[in-house]
Amino acid sequence: MRIRTGIHGFDDIVQGGLIPNRVYIVAGPPGAGKTTFGIQFLIQGAKEGERGMYVSLTEDPTSIIEDMSTYSFNLRRYVLAGMILFVDMGPLGIQYLSALKTQDSIKSTYAQEVFKRLSSLVKTKGIKRLVIDSVLTLKYGSGDEEDQNREIARFFRSLKDLKATSLILSEMTDLSNYSPEHYMAHGVIFLHNFLNGNTMTRALQVIKMRGTRHDCDMHKMEITSDGIRVYSTKV
Numbered sequence: 001m002r003i004r005t006g007i008h009g010f011d012d013i014v015q016g017g018l019i020p021n022r023v024y025i026v027a028g029p030p031g032a033g034k035t036t037f038g039i040q041f042l043i044q045g046a047k048e049g050e051r052g053m054y055v056s057l058t059e060d061p062t063s064i065i066e067d068m069s070t071y072s073f074n075l076r077r078y079v080l081a082g083m084i085l086f087v088d089m090g091p092l093g094i095q096y097l098s099a100l101k102t103q104d105s106i107k108s109t110y111a112q113e114v115f116k117r118l119s120s121l122v123k124t125k126g127i128k129r130l131v132i133d134s135v136l137t138l139k140y141g142s143g144d145e146e147d148q149n150r151e152i153a154r155f156f157r158s159l160k161d162l163k164a165t166s167l168i169l170s171e172m173t174d175l176s177n178y179s180p181e182h183y184m185a186h187g188v189i190f191l192h193n194f195l196n197g198n199t200m201t202r203a204l205q206v207i208k209m210r211g212t213r214h215d216c217d218m219h220k221m222e223i224t225s226d227g228i229r230v231y232s233t234k235v
Contacts, residue, residue: 006044009230028191061086
């Protein structure tokens with residue numbers, strides 16, 4: 001069984017879509033289209049009767065909804081219908097950063113608290129599709145690098161038990177600099193946005209996709225008024 005992402009052309013290069021109830025990373029530099037990818041994924045689910053949730057760890061969800069209103073897929077309609085929920089955990093991150101600066105005692109890590117809250121919502125609201133923005137913030141309050149990696153590993157293992165298909169957005173500019181979460185995820189999708197000669201070029205690359213035949217080439221990608229479109233043409 002596969003679930004459709006709503007990204008035009010993407011499902012064709014991953015054998016019809018994503019395997020459900022798994023954890024995927026959508027990575028790339030700023031402005032590459034990660035948020036748009038996540039929103040289209042949630043909208044496709046809403047169209048098919050699957051409730052989705054967007055968990056923002058940094059930005060005010062109101063700004064995200066406003067930015068996405070420039071597209072034709074009418075995000076607000078699905079939000080008003082209760083098919084897509086936005087959860088703002090930015091204030092929680094500020095709380096943890098403040099505690100770290102003042103060296104106050106923290107009973108649990110930020111990642112643990114985020115999972116506790118989103119897990120409750122996933123279960124009570126019947127969430128089937130989940131987008132988390134972004135993975136970097138989850139490392140707040142987790143000590144040194146080794147502790148951070150251990151916390152992220154625990155977070156990913158817990159996500160896999162939620163019975164929801166999860167996309168985690170990740171800021172990444174260097175494909176040679178992998179983090180532990182890239183190894184733990186079932187799939188890694190990289191969105192490129194780079195200068196090719198005198199022209200900015202967008203491309204999508206499937207770095208990893210367990211249980212799915214795929215190539216690792218860069219496929220031409222555009223961001224249109226209808227959202228992201230991926231082509232079979234290689235870059």
